[in-house]
Amino acid sequence: MSAVYEIGVNTFKETIRNNVLYIVLFFVVMLIMLSVFVADWSVFARIQVMEDFGLATMSIAGLLLAVFIGVGMLGREIGQKTVYHVVTKPVSRAQFVCGKYAGLLTTLLLTYLAMSAVFLCTLVYLGGTIRLSLLGAMLLIWTEMAVVISASIFFSTITTSMLGSFFSLGFYIAGHLNDLLSIKLVAAKGSLYPYLLKAIYYVLPNLEHFNVRDNIIYGIGLPATYYALAFGYGILYATLFLSLACLMFEKKDL
Amino acid sequence: MNNTARAFPGAYARTRVATGLTALGLLVICLLIFGAQNRLTNIRSKHRAPPSMAFVPQSDKIKPYLLGFHTAYADYLWIRTTLYFGSEYLSGGQFKWLVHMVDLVTRLNPDFYPAYEFAGLMIPDVCNDPEAAKVILARGISSGVTNKWKLWFYLGMIYYRYDDDKKEAADCLERAVEQPGAPGFRLAGIAAAMFRKAGAPQEGREFLEFIYATSENPEVKRYVQGKLKAYELNE
Amino acid sequence: MFSRDAKKCLNPTDANPEACFGLAKDCKILFPWFCERGRITEKIWTNAYSEAYLNDKIQEKGTKNEKPRLKKPMSNSSIEFLHVSKDYQRHFWEKKVVAVSDCSFSVEKNAVTGFVGPNGAGKTTSIKLALGLARPTKGKVLVDGKDPRSPKSRQGISYLSERPYFYDHLTVIETLRFAFRLVKGHGNSCESQIRRALDEVELSASLSSGVKDLSKGMQQRLSMAQALLCDPELFILDEPMSGLDPLGRRLFRNILRKLGQDGKTVFFSSHILDDVEALCSKVIVMANGTVAYQGSLDAILSQASGDTECEVIGLSEEDRRHLGTLGYNVTSNPNGRSTILVPAGKEFRECQRYLYGKGLFCESGSKRSASLEDILYKQQQDKWR
Numbered sequence: 001m002s003a004v005y006e007i008g009v010n011t012f013k014e015t016i017r018n019n020v021l022y023i024v025l026f027f028v029v030m031l032i033m034l035s036v037f038v039a040d041w042s043v044f045a046r047i048q049v050m051e052d053f054g055l056a057t058m059s060i061a062g063l064l065l066a067v068f069i070g071v072g073m074l075g076r077e078i079g080q081k082t083v084y085h086v087v088t089k090p091v092s093r094a095q096f097v098c099g100k101y102a103g104l105l106t107t108l109l110l111t112y113l114a115m116s117a118v119f120l121c122t123l124v125y126l127g128g129t130i131r132l133s134l135l136g137a138m139l140l141i142w143t144e145m146a147v148v149i150s151a152s153i154f155f156s157t158i159t160t161s162m163l164g165s166f167f168s169l170g171f172y173i174a175g176h177l178n179d180l181l182s183i184k185l186v187a188a189k190g191s192l193y194p195y196l197l198k199a200i201y202y203v204l205p206n207l208e209h210f211n212v213r214d215n216i217i218y219g220i221g222l223p224a225t226y227y228a229l230a231f232g233y234g235i236l237y238a239t240l241f242l243s244l245a246c247l248m249f250e251k252k253d254l
Numbered sequence: 255m256n257n258t259a260r261a262f263p264g265a266y267a268r269t270r271v272a273t274g275l276t277a278l279g280l281l282v283i284c285l286l287i288f289g290a291q292n293r294l295t296n297i298r299s300k301h302r303a304p305p306s307m308a309f310v311p312q313s314d315k316i317k318p319y320l321l322g323f324h325t326a327y328a329d330y331l332w333i334r335t336t337l338y339f340g341s342e343y344l345s346g347g348q349f350k351w352l353v354h355m356v357d358l359v360t361r362l363n364p365d366f367y368p369a370y371e372f373a374g375l376m377i378p379d380v381c382n383d384p385e386a387a388k389v390i391l392a393r394g395i396s397s398g399v400t401n402k403w404k405l406w407f408y409l410g411m412i413y414y415r416y417d418d419d420k421k422e423a424a425d426c427l428e429r430a431v432e433q434p435g436a437p438g439f440r441l442a443g444i445a446a447a448m449f450r451k452a453g454a455p456q457e458g459r460e461f462l463e464f465i466y467a468t469s470e471n472p473e474v475k476r477y478v479q480g481k482l483k484a485y486e487l488n489e
Numbered sequence: 490m491f492s493r494d495a496k497k498c499l500n501p502t503d504a505n506p507e508a509c510f511g512l513a514k515d516c517k518i519l520f521p522w523f524c525e526r527g528r529i530t531e532k533i534w535t536n537a538y539s540e541a542y543l544n545d546k547i548q549e550k551g552t553k554n555e556k557p558r559l560k561k562p563m564s565n566s567s568i569e570f571l572h573v574s575k576d577y578q579r580h581f582w583e584k585k586v587v588a589v590s591d592c593s594f595s596v597e598k599n600a601v602t603g604f605v606g607p608n609g610a611g612k613t614t615s616i617k618l619a620l621g622l623a624r625p626t627k628g629k630v631l632v633d634g635k636d637p638r639s640p641k642s643r644q645g646i647s648y649l650s651e652r653p654y655f656y657d658h659l660t661v662i663e664t665l666r667f668a669f670r671l672v673k674g675h676g677n678s679c680e681s682q683i684r685r686a687l688d689e690v691e692l693s694a695s696l697s698s699g700v701k702d703l704s705k706g707m708q709q710r711l712s713m714a715q716a717l718l719c720d721p722e723l724f725i726l727d728e729p730m731s732g733l734d735p736l737g738r739r740l741f742r743n744i745l746r747k748l749g750q751d752g753k754t755v756f757f758s759s760h761i762l763d764d765v766e767a768l769c770s771k772v773i774v775m776a777n778g779t780v781a782y783q784g785s786l787d788a789i790l791s792q793a794s795g796d797t798e799c800e801v802i803g804l805s806e807e808d809r810r811h812l813g814t815l816g817y818n819v820t821s822n823p824n825g826r827s828t829i830l831v832p833a834g835k836e837f838r839e840c841q842r843y844l845y846g847k848g849l850f851c852e853s854g855s856k857r858s859a860s861l862e863d864i865l866y867k868q869q870q871d872k873w874r
Contacts, residue, residue: 002674010667014658041311041319043354052306081654088620088648089671092640202288209294214303226297233290240283243276253577253623 003091004099011073011103016110020068025111028061029118036126047128048217054119055137055213061115062145065108067168070152073100074249075161083254094246101153101242105146112142136227137212143234144210148172150241157248175207205237305338307351314361328363335359335369339376353377353386360393367401370394374408384416403436410448420452428461443481450485459485566595566631567723567754568619573628575614588614590778591628596756596771601749603765603786604758606775612758613651615775616727619756620648633723644672647716649726649757653708657701661692661711664700668715679718686714689744705732713741724748726757730764742768766790797831799851801844804829808847815839826852 015021035053039046074097077083086096116138120130151171155164181201209230215222310331317324335355342349356377359369373390377383391412394405410426413419427445430436449458462485466478575589589611596602606612617623618630621637635642655664662683669679687693690710695703703711709732716724729745730738738761745768748755759765765772765786772789774782782789804812804827809819817840818830829851831837844850 003671005675006667006670010656010659013663014656017658041316043307043310043312043351052309081650081652082656084622084648084650084654085656085668086671087622088643088646088650089668090640090644091671095640202291205287206291206295209291209298214306215301217306218303220301220303222301223297226294226301229290229294229297233287233294236283236287236290240280240287243280243283247276251624254617 003089003095004102007086007091007096007099008102008106011100012106015069015073015104015107018069021065021107021111024061024064024068025114028057028115031057032115032119032122036122039126047123047126050123050126050128051134052213052217054123055141055216058112058115058119058138059141059144059211062108062112062141063148063169063172065111066145066148066152067165069107070104070149071156071164071168072161073104074153074156075164078252078254081254087254093249093252097153097157097246097249098242101150101245104149104153108145108149109142112145133212133216133221136222137216140210140212140227140230140234143231144207147205147207147210147234147237147241150238150245154241154245154248157245157252172207175205176211178204178206179208209233302345304345304347305334305341309334310351310355311358314358317362320362325363325366328359328366331355331362332359332366332369335372339380343380349381353381353383357386357390360390360397364393364397365399367394367399370399370405371408374405374412378412378416384412387412401435403430403433403441406430406433407441414448420448421454424448424452424454424458431465440477443477446481446485455485565598567598567633568596568725568756569629569631570594570615570618571629571631573615573618573625573630575611575618575623576626587778589618589625592775592779593628594773594780594783596754596773598754599752600771601745601755601769602757602771602773603769604756604773604775605760605762605765606758606781610775611778612775613727616725616758619725620646645722647719647721647724649712649716649724649729651727651731653705653712655700655708655711657699660697660699661687661703662696664711665715665718669718672719682718682720683714686717689717690714691740706734706737709733710737710740713744717744722754724753724755724757726755728759729757730759730761738764797837799829799831799837799840800853801827801829801849802852803849808843808849812840812843815843 032054035050035057038053039049042049077100083096087093119138123134124130148168148171152164152168155167155171158164159167178201181197212222212226214220320327335352338355339349339352341347342352356369356373359366360373363369370391370393373387373394377387377390388409391405391409395402395409399405406426407430410423410430413426414423424445427441427448431441431445443462446458446462449455449461459482462478462482466475466482469475469478570592573589573592574587576585576587578585592611592615604612604615614623618625619632619637621632621639621643624638630637632642632646637643656667659667665683665686666679669682673679684693687696690713692707692710692714695707700708700711709729713729716726726745729741733741742764745755745757749768749770755768769786771784772782772786773780774789800822802825804819809821809827812819812829816832816835818832820828820830822828829840831840841851
């Protein structure tokens with residue numbers, strides 16, 4: 001565990017000095033502030049628009065950070081051979097992967113907290129209120145970010161950085177479109193089509209479970225168990241991807 | 255037996271146990287994920303919210319701020335419109351924002367034909383707002399779209415069905431026949447029937463005779479001749 | 490106490506493994522005794538005494554309940570390669586590249602062993618296999634008797650890579666702190682050890698410098714500093730002298746010499762054969778992915794001894810010509826002296842007899858010893874390549 005902590009701290013130092021982080025953070029803050037103007041143009045109430053826009057921006061920011069920083073991280077370590085500095089010590093490869101993930105997650109947590117602070121301040125400034133459901137929605141966005149990052153790290157262990165970026169992006173899009181497959185299909189008798197789609201639905205993660213923006217802005221409340229279950233669902237998926245990443249990295253010749 | 259097994263028999267056995275436990279652990283995670291996914295889908299279906307309207311502008315005053323991308327934004331808005339329509343239809347909704355969205359699409363991109371067709375076919379029925387449909391169709395007729403004969407046809411049908419104004423309907427169909435690409439002789443038959451029902455049979459007959467005289471197609475002449483005979487019989 | 494057969498088993502080169510095995514199996518007391526005294530070599534162990542083989546033998550004799558307890562022989566090797574092969578294949582449609590082929594060698598404990606060979610011989614691949622960075626396609630690698638892929642086997646090992654691979658975002662002290670804590674954990678105090686290591690490599694002035702601001706030579710010194718941290722027992726160094734100025738090379742030589750004197754096991758690869766000659770007691774030579782030679786340095790140097798030189802005063806032109814016909818190279822020097830060069834492999838006796846007959850004597854003589862470089866690349870070029 002000490003090795004995981006040390007690698008995590010080192011990764012945190014590395015990513016916190018990454019310029020991409022600050023560029024994305026800058027744009028997110030700008031967009032959140034821009035949402036004040038967007039809110040004036042929309043048919044919807046100002047506060048709801050601001051909430052929707054702000055949450056959507058933070059979700060996209062998480063994806064960008066996962067793709068730009070998360071995917072390249074392991075690939076860069078292997079390419080530049082800085083990984084030798086760690087794996088030649090009495091540190092297992094699984095500890096290395098977990099340490100990298102922990103460090104990256106911590107960096108993105110701080111970035112996310114900064115984004116959230118700007119978002120909530122802007123919301124309060126416009127006259128909105130900070131509700132538990134809104135905080136729950138923000139927690140789920142963070143959980144989605146953790147899942148996407150774990151998937152990015154998994155892709156970086158099996159392929160190059162560029163392909164890994166495409167896979168991560170595709171994973172995000174497929175995860176959000178996956179929700180459409182939950183609709184019951186009416187098909188001809190004996191057709192395998194509904195079963196095939198159902199199988200795809202269960203194999204791919206449904207990232208729409210982390211998207212409760214529509215419920216927030218329409219005030220359609222979700223039970224607390226939903227938030228807990230969605231959070232657990234995200235943790236399970238992150239664990240799964242991380243385990244697969246550890247297994248693939250274990251077999252890799254460096 | 256692979257190389258590791260030959261080289262380290264004891265360690266290999268321990269590795270096999272560890273691998274088995276890892277596989278079991280991953281299987282348990284997958285089962286938990288499966289269960290959680292099902293439960294989440296069930297809860298969500300009971301608390302499903304309509305699609306967000308946050309990105310639907312109030313008016314086309316947003317156009318200058320789109321920096322020339324207003325047609326792209328219209329395309330995006332059209333996708334949201336169709337999704338909104340589907341979601342409202344499945345949930346038995348009131349289509350509160352449908353007219354506004356279709357209107358906005360046609361304002362941002364006046365040459366977007368599918369929106370006009372949708373307005374002509376669906377809005378009078380699902381939104382109970384034929385007036386709005388007429389306004390949108392009129393915009394389409396004055397725009398640069400092709401297949402304008404269809405827009406005149408839909409307008410005529412709205413007058414016929416919702417306003418019970420057969421004269422106006424017939425005039426619309428007459429205008430539809432004049433548009434390029436229209437299946438003129440068939441529309442002519444419908445127009446003539448409308449003129450007769452509107453109490454202006456003479457106009458209907460003149461309309462059919464005009465089509466007969468101007469057409470060079472023997473099939474069309476035969477068709478219109480049949481319609482004229484039926485017309486005279488009904489009189 | 491032991492029979493004649495048992496005594497024969499004490500000498501592995503003479504022993505018949507089957508007989509020894511049979512003896513050992515029947516006399517369970519003897520078997521651990523053999524193992525503990527290292528009399529049974531690793532080769533006999535792996536070929537004859539593996540668990541599967543033992544179990545088969547036991548079952549053949551119908552003595553299933555009498556499974557002998559296997560004990561690993563205490564080897565005095567730090568690193569052992571046993572018929573190791575390693576192939577690389579980037580994509581399935583590409584041909585396999587054989588980096589190492591049926592390679593067997595061992596690195597003795599408490600010795601400084603040089604690892605030499607031409608480019609592409611498989612040295613770096615072998616080092617990677619020893620560190621668990623790659624998995625052998627065939628054969629077995631042991632580091633202190635353990636699988637190098639296990640993190641525990643890397644406890645007590647330091648590695649210095651061919652090129653310094655450090656994190657650019659860290660400073661010198663942060664890098665060393667990170668390296669120390671990966672081995673010793675967070676709670677242990679590391680500052681004194683870090684300072685000592687930096688003093689040894691003369692890098693104390695750059696404590697707060699960023700790693701990316703250091704030159705290659707300084708980064709190499711930093712690599713050595715991080716290798717010296719935590720006082721490991723085994724040092725695996727891949728071309729430690731590369732990128733160093735002459736002062737740096739001298740410093741590293743002193744460090745390695747001191748490590749050897751302190752009883753550490755040092756295994757380093759180098760293209761600078763002077764360093765290998767100066768520092769090592771053992772040498773392993775790789776060529777074409779396999780071991781061409783392993784053993785003591787003195788043995789390889791003495792195998793190919795050089796020419797003998799002899800200085801004579803008063804040699805006439807006729808004498809020089811005659812000696813030339815006998816196969817000796819004679820060169821005239823100022824002050825009436827001549828140098829007779831006796832080529833390696835040629836007997837000096839004939840020359841001596843002639844000189845004595847003429848009443849001449851060697852004023853001084855010396856044997857020109859061949860250097861390792863001569864042996865590997867000049868005299869034995871065809872053999873090693």
